[in-house]
Amino acid sequence: MLEIIKQPWPWYVAGALIGLTVPALLLLGNKHFGISANLRHACAACFPANISFFKYNWKKEVWNFFFAGGILLGAFIATQYLSTPAPVQVNANLLAELKNYGITDHSTLLPKELFSWESLFTVRGFISLVVGGFLVGFGTRYAGGCTSGHAIMGISTLQVPSIIATVSFMVGGFLMANVILPYILSL
Amino acid sequence: MNPQDRVSETEVLMPTDFEVRSLDTNCINESQLQHKWYHNLKYAVAGIVFGIVLTKAEIISWFRIQEMFRLQSFHMYGVIGTAVVVGMLSVWLIKRFKVKTIYGEEIVFHPKKFNKGQIIGGLIFGLGWALTGACPGPLFAQIGAGFLVILVVLASAVAGTWVYGFFRDKLPH
Numbered sequence: 536m537l538e539i540i541k542q543p544w545p546w547y548v549a550g551a552l553i554g555l556t557v558p559a560l561l562l563l564g565n566k567h568f569g570i571s572a573n574l575r576h577a578c579a580a581c582f583p584a585n586i587s588f589f590k591y592n593w594k595k596e597v598w599n600f601f602f603a604g605g606i607l608l609g610a611f612i613a614t615q616y617l618s619t620p621a622p623v624q625v626n627a628n629l630l631a632e633l634k635n636y637g638i639t640d641h642s643t644l645l646p647k648e649l650f651s652w653e654s655l656f657t658v659r660g661f662i663s664l665v666v667g668g669f670l671v672g673f674g675t676r677y678a679g680g681c682t683s684g685h686a687i688m689g690i691s692t693l694q695v696p697s698i699i700a701t702v703s704f705m706v707g708g709f710l711m712a713n714v715i716l717p718y719i720l721s722l
Numbered sequence: 723m724n725p726q727d728r729v730s731e732t733e734v735l736m737p738t739d740f741e742v743r744s745l746d747t748n749c750i751n752e753s754q755l756q757h758k759w760y761h762n763l764k765y766a767v768a769g770i771v772f773g774i775v776l777t778k779a780e781i782i783s784w785f786r787i788q789e790m791f792r793l794q795s796f797h798m799y800g801v802i803g804t805a806v807v808v809g810m811l812s813v814w815l816i817k818r819f820k821v822k823t824i825y826g827e828e829i830v831f832h833p834k835k836f837n838k839g840q841i842i843g844g845l846i847f848g849l850g851w852a853l854t855g856a857c858p859g860p861l862f863a864q865i866g867a868g869f870l871v872i873l874v875v876l877a878s879a880v881a882g883t884w885v886y887g888f889f890r891d892k893l894p895h
Contacts, residue, residue, distance in 0.1 A: 540778070546797050549779030550804020556772055558812035561829050562821070563764050564755075568809075571858040574883040588887035601762040603862045605769015606776065610866030613777035625785045626794040644783035645855065645869055652871050663853055668861075668875035670850025672882025675858060677843025677893065679834070682857040685844075686802060691809030692831050700840040707848015712791030716852060 541619045557691050566598055569684030570606075571675035573599040636720040658722040678703065755825055776863040784855030791852050837895040843886075 560566040579593035623641045630641065640647040647654075654660030675681040678700045680689060686704065689697020779801060780786050789795035815821065816829055823829060851857055854875055856864060861879065864872040886893075 543780050544775070544778040546779065546800030547804050549775050549781065550801040551808050552775045553772070553801065553805040554808025554812065556768065557809035558816060559768050560765070561813075561816060562823055563768065564761075564825065565823050565827055565829055566765070567832070570862075571883075574858060574880050575887070577880050578884045578887060582884055584884075584888075586884075586887045586890075588890050589884075597759075598762050598765045601766040602769040602772075603859075605766035605771075606773035606859060606862040607769075607866035608766070609770035609773020609775075610777040610782065610863035611773075611868075612770065613774045614867040617774065617778065623780065623783060623785055626789050626792075629785065629788055629792060629794055641785060643869075644777075644780060644785070644867065645864065646784060650784065650869055650871055655871060655874060664871065664875050665878045667850050667854035668878030669882040669885075670846050671854060671856070671858065671861075671875070672850075672879030672884075673886045674843045674845070674847025674850055674882070675879075676883045676886040677839045678847055679837075679839060679843070681847065681859075682802070682851075683859055685840075687805050687809055689834060690806050691813050693810070694834045696834040696836040696840050699836065700844040703841050703844025704848040704851060707845040707850075708787075708791045708852040709848075710845075711849045711852035712788055715849070719853070 537617075540617050543624075553687065554691075557688055560602075564598065567684070568688040569680055570599070570603065571672075571681035571684060572596065573603050574672050575676060576600065633720075636717075638720070659719050662719050662722070674707075755827065772859070773863050773866060776860055777867055782856065782860040782863045782867060787852060787855040839893070839895050842894065 557568050560568050573596070575589070576593045576596050576599060579589040579591060583589040623644055625641045630639075633639070633646070638646045638648045649660060649663050651660075655664055671681075675684075678685065680697070680700065682701075682704065685694075685697040685700040690701060776782050779797075781798070781801060786795065786798055790798035813831070817831075821829060847857075854861075856872070856875070858879065861872060861876050865876065
């Protein structure tokens with residue numbers, strides 16, 4: 536049994552469990568699944584700077600920090616105790632493409648050549664980590680949610696704005712991965 | 723329901739900025755209950771399960787995200803598709819049978835309003851998603867999985883959220 540758990544899980548298992556997060560949070564206390572909101576709560580708690588967007592009672596949303604902390608701990612448990620050291624299976628075409636940019640490491644879930652402290656001081660590493668993170672934070676708040684809030688919670692409750700947002704996420708992702716990213720990785 | 727769970731009168735009368743909150747965050751629950759802090763631990767448990775799933779299904783992997791946007795793997799589409807179907811069914815059942823929370827409160831849903839932000843912001847987030855290989859949930863999971871450099875990405879994401887808040891009134895919505 537433990538051997539099965541230690542293998543990467545198939546999409547239908549993961550998808551079902553992620554889907555069940557929606558009713559779990561609703562039943563536990565009427566909470567709407569959505570993670571990017573806690574970035575806003577972090578601003579409200581630490582740097583409100585008299586901006587009206589950050590002036591609200593963030594303490595009422597403190598559950599979201601507990602949820603995020605749980606995610607962090609869960610990933611730690613999964614990595615430390617429920618994983619095998621086998622390299623990550625990556626599509627052969629993608630591996631070949633990445634090799635052109637000097638990215639060959641797939642021993643862990645993120646390639647070391649891009650996601651390490653050393654890479655932070657390279658141009659492409661800085662763009663991937665710092666600019667990428669900024670786009671995630673700015674974009675999710677502007678859109679009013681992220682993959683959890685819009686794609687999963689929003690579509691589960693049949694919200695048309697969430698479908699529009701999800702399509703926009705995908706368009707942005709396709710554009711980056713296929714058109715812009717090759718230039719960034721060449722830097 | 724315990725009487726001490728009832729919220730104090732001042733709390734009820736405190737005005738809440740529904741407009742700002744309904745527009746911008748999904749957490750618009752206005753529970754009438756007040757609990758001790760440790761009641762939040764149940765959300766941490768939900769988070770732990772969610773974090774294990776994100777990691778075990780490799781959703782936090784930059785490679786999986788690249789494969790998704792290059793149409794080289796069905797994995798992410800399968801995950802998101804299944805999650806949406808299961809979520810939809812759950813919400814339907816909750817509405818159909820008027821299921822209550824574990825505290826006996828009615829479960830409420832809030833309709834979202836369309837604004838241009840969902841398109842413009844959505845595109846911007848999509849660019850960041852493919853670049854970092856992570857959306858906000860996986861960011862926390864990547865840190866827990868030992869990629870401490872992702873703390874920089876998270877800090878940058880908080881900065882991005884702050885900058886949005888700062889320029890919010892000048893941006894098209």
